[in-house]
Amino acid sequence: MKNKILNFNVSTVNNEFYIRKESVKQPIYFRTQQLSNKVKECEQLILNFYNCSDGRVIFLCGTGTLGMESLIDNLISSNKNVIVINGGTFGKRWVDLCKTHKIDVYNYKSGFGKNIDLKKLEKILSTLKPEFLLMQHVETSSGQLYDVESVGKLCKKYKTKIILDSMTGFLIHETLMDKWNIYASVTSSHKGLCLYPGISIVVLSKNALKKSYNSKSMYNNFTYYLNSYDAMYFPFTTNLVVINQMYLKLKYLNKIGINKHMEKIKKLAEYFRYNIKSLPLKLAAETPSVCCSVLYTEKTDIMSFFDKMCEKNIYFTPTGGKNGKIFSVGHLGNLKCKDYNIFINEIKKWVKS
Amino acid sequence: MKNKILNFNVSTVNNEFYIRKESVKQPIYFRTQQLSNKVKECEQLILNFYNCSDGRVIFLCGTGTLGMESLIDNLISSNKNVIVINGGTFGKRWVDLCKTHKIDVYNYKSGFGKNIDLKKLEKILSTLKPEFLLMQHVETSSGQLYDVESVGKLCKKYKTKIILDSMTGFLIHETLMDKWNIYASVTSSHKGLCLYPGISIVVLSKNALKKSYNSKSMYNNFTYYLNSYDAMYFPFTTNLVVINQMYLKLKYLNKIGINKHMEKIKKLAEYFRYNIKSLPLKLAAETPSVCCSVLYTEKTDIMSFFDKMCEKNIYFTPTGGKNGKIFSVGHLGNLKCKDYNIFINEIKKWVKS
Numbered sequence: 001m002k003n004k005i006l007n008f009n010v011s012t013v014n015n016e017f018y019i020r021k022e023s024v025k026q027p028i029y030f031r032t033q034q035l036s037n038k039v040k041e042c043e044q045l046i047l048n049f050y051n052c053s054d055g056r057v058i059f060l061c062g063t064g065t066l067g068m069e070s071l072i073d074n075l076i077s078s079n080k081n082v083i084v085i086n087g088g089t090f091g092k093r094w095v096d097l098c099k100t101h102k103i104d105v106y107n108y109k110s111g112f113g114k115n116i117d118l119k120k121l122e123k124i125l126s127t128l129k130p131e132f133l134l135m136q137h138v139e140t141s142s143g144q145l146y147d148v149e150s151v152g153k154l155c156k157k158y159k160t161k162i163i164l165d166s167m168t169g170f171l172i173h174e175t176l177m178d179k180w181n182i183y184a185s186v187t188s189s190h191k192g193l194c195l196y197p198g199i200s201i202v203v204l205s206k207n208a209l210k211k212s213y214n215s216k217s218m219y220n221n222f223t224y225y226l227n228s229y230d231a232m233y234f235p236f237t238t239n240l241v242v243i244n245q246m247y248l249k250l251k252y253l254n255k256i257g258i259n260k261h262m263e264k265i266k267k268l269a270e271y272f273r274y275n276i277k278s279l280p281l282k283l284a285a286e287t288p289s290v291c292c293s294v295l296y297t298e299k300t301d302i303m304s305f306f307d308k309m310c311e312k313n314i315y316f317t318p319t320g321g322k323n324g325k326i327f328s329v330g331h332l333g334n335l336k337c338k339d340y341n342i343f344i345n346e347i348k349k350w351v352k353s
Numbered sequence: 354m355k356n357k358i359l360n361f362n363v364s365t366v367n368n369e370f371y372i373r374k375e376s377v378k379q380p381i382y383f384r385t386q387q388l389s390n391k392v393k394e395c396e397q398l399i400l401n402f403y404n405c406s407d408g409r410v411i412f413l414c415g416t417g418t419l420g421m422e423s424l425i426d427n428l429i430s431s432n433k434n435v436i437v438i439n440g441g442t443f444g445k446r447w448v449d450l451c452k453t454h455k456i457d458v459y460n461y462k463s464g465f466g467k468n469i470d471l472k473k474l475e476k477i478l479s480t481l482k483p484e485f486l487l488m489q490h491v492e493t494s495s496g497q498l499y500d501v502e503s504v505g506k507l508c509k510k511y512k513t514k515i516i517l518d519s520m521t522g523f524l525i526h527e528t529l530m531d532k533w534n535i536y537a538s539v540t541s542s543h544k545g546l547c548l549y550p551g552i553s554i555v556v557l558s559k560n561a562l563k564k565s566y567n568s569k570s571m572y573n574n575f576t577y578y579l580n581s582y583d584a585m586y587f588p589f590t591t592n593l594v595v596i597n598q599m600y601l602k603l604k605y606l607n608k609i610g611i612n613k614h615m616e617k618i619k620k621l622a623e624y625f626r627y628n629i630k631s632l633p634l635k636l637a638a639e640t641p642s643v644c645c646s647v648l649y650t651e652k653t654d655i656m657s658f659f660d661k662m663c664e665k666n667i668y669f670t671p672t673g674g675k676n677g678k679i680f681s682v683g684h685l686g687n688l689k690c691k692d693y694n695i696f697i698n699e700i701k702k703w704v705k706s
Contacts, residue, residue: 236419
């Protein structure tokens, strides 16, 4: 018999049983007042948790990159002055998305796993005076947590609008859109919310709310999603299972408080890091997020270790690809210390082999 | 206590219990050989069922409109000569999508619920010589089933490439891409396949396979999805639950044969239509598909009937909107004659009230 499935990833996480169980229920027709009422409650709770008053939320049926792309497609026209803080795979994704949408960007390579040099950034901002700054809350590829609050202060000074990828930030670290001067943000159903993949959650501050958007697509066009609330809330069929899961999860988080939820993630990250301290592994990030531990190793056989673990139903992310010397161990989802013990033992055997 | 949920829709259908139950299982990390192997099998079965040899399938995480849009975005550049057969809401969606993508189209309004006038169409084709023809297999808003085979013959003569929306055609009516000269097609997980919404299935004939596509987006760009088969098959996180459901369903369909599956749908449509024969309701389509019965009524209170049915957990689609005199009753999914009896009784009470 195979072991219990253990997802130490941030792309697919272990879901609580009550969340998985919700998905077995027969979904109903989506253009109903029942669904619309649920979605309204979800929106309000997300805005509260994001510290985003008078904003709006758009639930796109798709995954993270769709949400990131929709922000560029709707909010930034090609003649705009844009800077990207690029510290890894997802910073590069902002750059590539802008390129795809024919937007020239100032590609500020902030260094893999490095804090942002705020003095250097201010110099660029004061010269460039960009209208938009794109960044990650957490660069998932390195696990680096950025000081968004300080970047927010700088951007306020230079009247730059921040578009924040908070995929692995929201409900993992405090995310304060109003306080930090965030124009718009995006997360996914399968990160801090710990649901199934399938819904990308776009959060627009009150400043980002317009009557029309310059989207070049139909499926992503915010205008269609921001009509007045009624039973027609969704312009297109959506992922009903994830919406139903989200409703349950948000109500639960509201009851226990999001701090308790975030503390649990932090504790798992600390437990894991403490217990691998003696191993020849090194965290890639200067300021590591608690969402995952991205680790350097001297081992060159990550992929065969990965395959071996898959056979045991243990999943982690070889972030460096086939010949990389870097891998990621996630701390999201329904995991316990004893689950980490199993994986830590395997890691120990591997690094010592 | 509420009744059992009965979805007489084609946007959300009643799912078999074994399909719903599959969704409760903990999904695993998506970049694994396990998932990749499943996806390969799914692709091959879909190509077989579509009669599309040497083609490829792209599984986009999203719903129908995303799939339709991706076909335009990738396959048609703005200087192309395009005709749309527009017989209702989804024909109009092709037109609107082309407009969004700055493609001029010849909007051939074929009439709501009407067969295509093939002589008239040939005249247009011979004059216009379009490179692409966009159409539906079934125009879901009227329930009209189109004679795609005959359109295919005409298009072959004039070297026009057909892009077919087979949302409510695939696995409901015979769909023969090779035989009918179809260039590319699209369906969704929650129609004939009867799974949860969340995956849009794009089918490319061997003629539509290229090394690069002219997509203006990243999430939709076919190039990223058509890399060689390996554990990295999905460029972005996808809807794992629907992929797992799809695998089960396709294997089952392959075992019983898709004809048996289609016969069941046909029988339900016939049963429903026979039993409402005496009522003052009229099918909107000249050649009605078996996917749904779209009905005209003289009643003006469809929306209050709809609300009343929602309270009883019975869902149908008021296709004409708030003041319409038209509604749709679906025949897809896990429904039985006795389920129709319940709804037919309600319809009888309503039309006689």
